[in-house]
Amino acid sequence: YEALCTTDYTDVPVIEVDTNRADLTTKEWERRASILGFRSGQSLDPETEAIELVSDGVRNVLLVGPPRTGKSYSAQRVAASYLGCDVNNLNDAAYTEVQFHHGWTYGDFIRKMIPTTTPDGDLVFRDQAGRFLEHCLAHPGKSVFVIEEINRANVQEVFGEAFHLVDPGYRGKPLKLASAGVDDDSPTSLVVPEGLLLLATLNDVDRGTFPVDFAFLSRFASVPFRPRYDVAAEALKNRGWAQADTLTLLEALGSVGDLTGYHVGHAYVLDL
Numbered sequence: 568y569e570a571l572c573t574t575d576y577t578d579v580p581v582i583e584v585d586t587n588r589a590d591l592t593t594k595e596w597e598r599r600a601s602i603l604g605f606r607s608g609q610s611l612d613p614e615t616e617a618i619e620l621v622s623d624g625v626r627n628v629l630l631v632g633p634p635r636t637g638k639s640y641s642a643q644r645v646a647a648s649y650l651g652c653d654v655n656n657l658n659d660a661a662y663t664e665v666q667f668h669h670g671w672t673y674g675d676f677i678r679k680m681i682p683t684t685t686p687d688g689d690l691v692f693r694d695q696a697g698r699f700l701e702h703c704l705a706h707p708g709k710s711v712f713v714i715e716e717i718n719r720a721n722v723q724e725v726f727g728e729a730f731h732l733v734d735p736g737y738r739g740k741p742l743k744l745a746s747a748g749v750d751d752d753s754p755t756s757l758v759v760p761e762g763l764l765l766l767a768t769l770n771d772v773d774r775g776t777f778p779v780d781f782a783f784l785s786r787f788a789s790v791p792f793r794p795r796y797d798v799a800a801e802a803l804k805n806r807g808w809a810q811a812d813t814l815t816l817l818e819a820l821g822s823v824g825d826l827t828g829y830h831v832g833h834a835y836v837l838d839l
Contacts, residue, residue, distance in 0.1 A: 617630065627788065631791055636793060650709065660711075678696055728742050742758075794821075802833075
């Protein structure tokens with residue numbers, strides 16, 4: 568089987584055939600080939616695919632997959648690649664990272680009114696910029712805005728005007744904000760810079776998430792992140808696991824994903 572899968576026919580090791588595996592299904596054989604590193608299951612690793620999309624001019628990228636498949640890790644590396652900095656120095660660059668949850672609102676993302684007092688003690692309401700508006704105002708050029716777990720909030724409600732402005736056709740064009748004019752010191756419009764890279768991670772298995780409609784998804788290039796059992800197998804091998812034990816564990820995890828639809832990300836096993 569290894570000889571059929573490998574691209575190098577000159578150095579195929581001798582393999583003892585396990586007769587107990589004669590009844591494996593095609594899917595189980597394919598999974599074993601992936602675990603042993605004979606097939607990756609995709610032409611590019613997802614992180615490289617995302618970097619190439621950004622290099623081609625894509626500015627909205629969605630990293631989609633079950634938990635612990637490397638989405639957050641890759642988002643930071645894609646951001647560092649775009650900004651031309653070390654991944655450990657992102658906080659010193661034009662970079663903002665937020666994590667959505669059920670409590671996120673339009674006010675947190677774009678703008679909200681907050682009560683405050685004047686020097687005379689009078690109660691007044693003033694505008695406070697949300698994280699996305701604040702980022703756009705601070706970084707009119709090349710920058711990165713990362714949203715972790717984007718579907719854990721009601722995206723359409725949270726984005727408001729930005730729902731349309733992140734589209735490439737509307738980048739750089741100002742749109743008047745609904746509360747413009749309430750506070751003389753606040754910005755009157757939102758402009759999403761053409762150089763802003765919007766990266767978002769999306770968990771596609773958990774039920775505690777909001778649906779994301781097609782109109783929003785169509786504004787993003789989606790990169791699938793799936794469990795990489797070959798990566799898990801290599802990590803376990805480096806920790807001294809026997810190949811037979813590694814195959815038993817990872818085949819079982821693959822079967823769990825097939826039966827339930829809830830695939831187990833490879834990062835779960837990296838510290839075993």
